[in-house]
Amino acid sequence: MSEWWRHAVVYQVYVRSFADSDGDGIGDLPGITSRLPYLRDLGVDAVWVTPFYRSPQLDHGYDVADYLDVDPMFGTLADADALVTQAHDLGLKVIVDLVPNHTSSEHAWFQAALAAEPGSPERARYLFRTGRGEGASEPPNNWRSVFGGPAWTRVGDTDQWYLHLFDTSQPDLDWRNPEIPAMFEKVLRFWLDRDVDGFRIDVAHGLLKEESLRDQRGQAPVSDHFEVGGHLDDEPMWDQPEVHEVYRQWRRILAEYDGDRMAVAEAWTSTVEANALYVRPDELDQAFNFDWVMAPWSAKAFADVIDSTLPAFTAVSGTPTWVLSNHDVQRHATRYGGGEVGRARARAATLLSLALPGSAYLYQGEELGLEEVDVAPDDRQDPSWFRTGEPGRDSCRVPIPWVGSEPPYGFGPGAGQPWIPQPDDWAPLTVDAQEGDPGSTLEFYRKALSARRAVARDAxxxxxxxxxxxxxxxxxxxxxxxxxxxxxxxxxxxxxxxxxxxxxxxxxxxxxxxxxxxxx
Structure with a gap:
């Protein structure tokens, strides 16, 4: 099987925190383009770029107001085209993030829904329901938001509520309405026509809910902060059988384009077998292996995940993915103990990941040995922080250091701190400081990725x-x-x-x- 993605190493770029071209302290598309030679020299095969579409940025781009345009904060459509062209010229593939479970509350469709009457075609694009209790003062069911609190928000003083499995600014779409898949077919084709190589599908397991929207049974005590990886026996909002038909249709669309266009699912499922169903031959190409993310530093834990993952994916003729960090979870150097111990273990786990069959996904900055940063409360911006008072995910999203002895470490042309302040002790971790040092984490990654191509990829x-x-x-x-x-x-x-x-x-x-x- 020769598809490029089956054994690729993919580098995740969190667009706000990778490289800033204009000095506003926020990363952007021209900034990414300027650093593509660094990624080529690192030895990766592809770049996954988090959402850069028009958005009010209440969840940093995962609240999309227009899927067919670039937010001015990040550049223009011409900048997106230039990024793809330059990446291809350097031998890199480009994967873009797609957010199909929900839109922004500022999307034209949701604004029209709020202005329309209950039962209208405009409201039928989302999941509006009548509240329960006296005066419809209670949510329609007992579902909880991933970001804490109820998953429903009342529309003014009416009896109507709308579902949002994430922030109130992210209303869930009703994928049983044929307008929704029709709209996303246009979105897929728009970016495929602009020559992107694939899509990372946000909340891929969440598009379809049980049609009755019944209560969740056996609901566990809620900690009211952002968590990933936990599952209950009863989850009527996740991983419903009908979701797979969506991806069969998307598979047919991708197959119309040359170049082995691909899609990878962010699908948090209760079992690895359920995860593998997303990569059956007529569905998506890959699914993130979150059991690997959640495994502790333990030989037995690693062995158990390998032993369960490989048979499950072999059974559907799929290839697994191996990922240790991303923008939603604690960086693995911190997760494995922090400090020199955590960095040593992180490098060891990376070497194990790169030796296994399938593809590996890296998160920006892990090649520098970055750990979690203790972000001050006044600097936190994760919506889960505002809903729950818990720190959230800002700690793994601090902009990465490139050069220099003090912030912003060459992140951009400006002299001040970027959108999330960087620590004062990152000078030894910059790309410039580590380049050419055989004992550095950066040079270890370069050597490891070279060894993977030479020894492991075709093993x-x-x-x-x-x-x-x-x-x-x-x-x-x-x-x-x-x-x-x-x-x-x-x-x-x-x-x-x-x-x-x-x-x-x-x-x-x-x-x-x-x-x-x-x-x-």
């Missing part, structure tokens, strides 16, 4: 997983990766060391991984 899909206490070994063709999650050194396997995540001698130290090449 075949069959793996042999062996767990020995706190030590995990995975054999793939002539390549063996060993990860020491224990507290003591362990013996190296026979063969030639291709790359290690840290210094190795006769033994493999704790919190370290190694690739060993052998015949057979």
């Amino acid at each position: 075949g899909d069959a793996v042999d997983v062996h767990l020995d206490g706190d030590v995990l070994s995975v054999r793939r063709g002539g390549l063996t990766v060993v990860v020491n999650c224990g507290s003591a050194p362990t013996a190296l396997p026979a063969g030639d060391v291709v790359i290690a995540s840290g210094p190795v001698g006769d033994d493999l130290p704790h919190d370290t991984a190694v690739w060993v090449s052998s015949a057979g």
Whole structure:
């Protein structure tokens, strides 16, 4: 199977925090374009860019007001075209983010819905329902928003409420209304015609809800802050069977275009088998493997995810993805303990990910060893912070450092702090500071991505997983990766060391991984 995406390394760019071209402290499309040579030299195959469409930015672009235009904050349609052209000239593919579960409350459709009467065609594009209780003063059901609080907002003093599984500014669309799939077919074709190579589908598991919108049974106590990965036995708002027909139609659209256009699902499902259903041959191409994201630093945990993931995806002729960080979760260097220990473990887990069959997704800044930042309350901007008072996701979204000894570290031409302030101690972590230093995380990533292309990418899909206490070994063709999650050194396997995540001698130290090449 030769499709480019099956074994690609994809680099996620969080557009606001990657590179600022005009000095306003916010990243933009020309900024990304100017840094594409850096990504080529890093050794990735594709770039996934988070939403840059017209938006009031209440959820930083995931509240889309116009899917067919670029927000002036980020540039113009011509800038988007230039980014795609330059990426292709450098041998990079471009994946753009698509947000089909909900629109912005400022989208023309929702504004028309608010102005229309209950039962009108305008309101039928969304999920408006009559409230319960005396005077319709209670929400239509007991669903909770992912960002905390009820998933319903009342329309003024009327008896009508609208559903928003996320922020109040993100009303959910009713995908049973044929106008919705028709609109998104136009959106897909608009960007495919502009030569993008694929789509990352936001909340891919959420488009269809149980038609009755019944109460959720057995609802757990709510912590009222943004969480990912948790599941209940009863989830009438997620992963409904009808959603797969949407993606069968999208598969047919993608197949009309040359160049192996692809789509990857952000689908939080209760089992890996349910996740794999999104990549059946007539549906999407990939789905993010969130079991890998949520796995703790543990040889057994890693082994369990590998052992469950590979058979599930083989059964549907799919290839898995391996992702450790993104813009919604805690950076894995922090998740694994923070400081030098966390960075060492993060490098080891990255080496394991890159050795496995399938594709790997990297999150901007992980190649610099960035950790979570303690963002001051006055600087927090995540909508979940405003709904719950919990810190939210700003800590993993701080703009990355490029050069210099103080903020903004070359993030843009301005001299002040960017949209989320950067720490004062990031000077040793800039791209410029790490470039050429063989012991740096950046040079480790460059070497690891080069080794993947040379040794691992074509090593075949069959793996042999062996767990020995706190030590995990995975054999793939002539390549063996060993990860020491224990507290003591362990013996190296026979063969030639291709790359290690840290210094190795006769033994493999704790919190370290190694690739060993052998015949057979």
